[in-house]
Amino acid sequence: MIKYPYPVKYAEIGNDIKLAYCDEGSGEQVILFVHGLANYIPVFEHNIDVLKNKFRCVAVDLPGNGLSSRGDYPFSMFFYAETLSRFMVQIGLRNVVLAGHSMGGQVSLMVALRYPQLVDRLVLMAPSGFEYFTDMEKTWVKSLMNFGSFMYSDAMSLESAITNSYYHDKKKDANRIINDLKSLMTGEQGKYWGKMVKANIEAMLDEQVVKFLPGVHQKTLLLYGKQDALIPNKVVHFNETTDSIAKNTAAVMANCEYHILNHCGHFVQIEAADEVNKLITAFIEK
Numbered sequence: 001m002i003k004y005p006y007p008v009k010y011a012e013i014g015n016d017i018k019l020a021y022c023d024e025g026s027g028e029q030v031i032l033f034v035h036g037l038a039n040y041i042p043v044f045e046h047n048i049d050v051l052k053n054k055f056r057c058v059a060v061d062l063p064g065n066g067l068s069s070r071g072d073y074p075f076s077m078f079f080y081a082e083t084l085s086r087f088m089v090q091i092g093l094r095n096v097v098l099a100g101h102s103m104g105g106q107v108s109l110m111v112a113l114r115y116p117q118l119v120d121r122l123v124l125m126a127p128s129g130f131e132y133f134t135d136m137e138k139t140w141v142k143s144l145m146n147f148g149s150f151m152y153s154d155a156m157s158l159e160s161a162i163t164n165s166y167y168h169d170k171k172k173d174a175n176r177i178i179n180d181l182k183s184l185m186t187g188e189q190g191k192y193w194g195k196m197v198k199a200n201i202e203a204m205l206d207e208q209v210v211k212f213l214p215g216v217h218q219k220t221l222l223l224y225g226k227q228d229a230l231i232p233n234k235v236v237h238f239n240e241t242t243d244s245i246a247k248n249t250a251a252v253m254a255n256c257e258y259h260i261l262n263h264c265g266h267f268v269q270i271e272a273a274d275e276v277n278k279l280i281t282a283f284i285e286k
Contacts, residue, residue, distance in 0.1 A: 002180040005045045008067060013086050020067035021060040021087075025052030029284055030093050033059035034084065036102025036128070037204075038158070038181065038197050040066030043101065043173075046273035051280065055097075060087060062107075064196045066184070075199035077103075077129070077207040081110035088118050097284055099123035101269055102230075103200060106130075109209050112218050122220040123280055125268050129209040130249050131232045131240065138205045141236065158182065167227040167265035213252045220256040221283040222246055223276060225264035257283075 006022040013019055022041055031051060033044040041059040048057045061068040062080050073079060084107060088096060098119050100108030105127025112119040133141065159178050166174060185193045224231070224242035232240040246258040259279060261272045269276050 002040075002067075002183055004067070005042055006048070011087055011090055013083055013090065016069070016071050017063050017073075017083060018069040019060055019063065019083070019087055021058060021091075022048070023056070023058050024048055025054070025056045027055040029054075029097065030056045030058060030095070031097045031099050031123075031280070031284075032088065032093060033057065034098065034100040034104035034108050035059075035062065035065065036100075036104045036126075037200050038065065038193065039101075039104075039177075040180065042180070043177065043267070044099075044269060045173075047099075047269050047277055047280070050273075050277045054281065055284065058091075058093065060084070062104075064192070070189075070192060073196075075196050076203040077107055077110055078203075080107045081114060084108075085111050085115045085118060088115075094118065095120040097121045097123060097280075099125065099280070100127060101125040102266065103128050103204060106204060106207075106209055109212075109216065110207075113209075113212055113215055116217065119218055121284065122216070122218050123223070123283065124220060125223045125276070126225060126228055126231060126242075126266050127222070128204050128231065129207070130213075130245055131237060132208060132210045133205055133233075133236065137236050141205060141233070142202055158185070161230075164229045165266035166271060167225060167229075167263060168271060172270055213249060214254075216253050217255065219283075219286075220253055221279060222249060222256055222258035223268050223279065224258070224260055225266060225268045225271065226260050226262045227264060228266045230266045 006024050008020050011019045035043055040061050044059050051057050063073050098108040105124040106129035112122055162178050224246055228242050243260050250256045250258050261268055264272045
């Protein structure tokens with residue numbers, strides 16, 4: 001069993017979903033952290049350790065991930081958004097600052113669109129779904145998944161994907177994250193993991209949120225690493241940058257401020273933890 005930095009609680013959502021979550025701090029304002037593709041709660045440790053001194057910090061493992069239940073789930077962005085909203089209602093979270101990383105950012109934005117009464121503000125850290133893919137591009141990216149291993153689908157590709165998510169040579173927490181996630185892929189879990197990741201990637205492409213951005217009315221803090229190796233897609237969108245994606249997003253979202261963090265890759269909340277924590281604190285206290 002992998003070890004989490006905080007006590008783990010569980011919430012049963014319906015008949016077949018059991019969500020693992022951590023609940024730290026006791027401030028009036030709640031921040032709910034949502035991890036990305038094939039990840040888990042500990043990727044927010046450096047944020048929770050600091051932010052819990054001012055805010056109540058809740059972090060959850062999405063279904064099929066971390067210590068949450070396994071099942072024959074659809075693994076769509078819609079499924080995750082619906083599950084997350086039910087979780088928020090069940091444990092009594094209101095006026096939440098929803099803080100999502102990568103795929104978790106895409107899921108968080110969907111929750112804000114569908115259930116605006118639950119979400120006060122958004123913090124989106126290297127979110128997926130903001131990079132527009134045409135139907136042809138989606139088909140091409142999906143076809144690549146049919147050849148050999150792909151991102152996070154097995155132990156070897158997982159290690160490569162995690163390593164490439166960092167910019168600095170000193171990859172803080174990388175070995176721990178890799179070893180923890182590998183331990184969740186042993187035996188039959190490996191097949192389950194591969195199926196989940198493939199479904200997640202296809203869903204991220206099929207359920208893009210770009211066209212819905214003008215409908216987001218919550219104040220939003222958008223953070224990208226300047227040296228993100230995963231966003232934008234370096235093969236399909238080689239002319240784009242995280243800066244261009246952020247500018248395009250802020251242009252259509254009325255209440256969005258963005259920051260591009262230099263010398264930082266995809267794991268912005270880890271590589272630039274101090275800066276991210278300061279930005280989140282200032283954003284909430286405005």
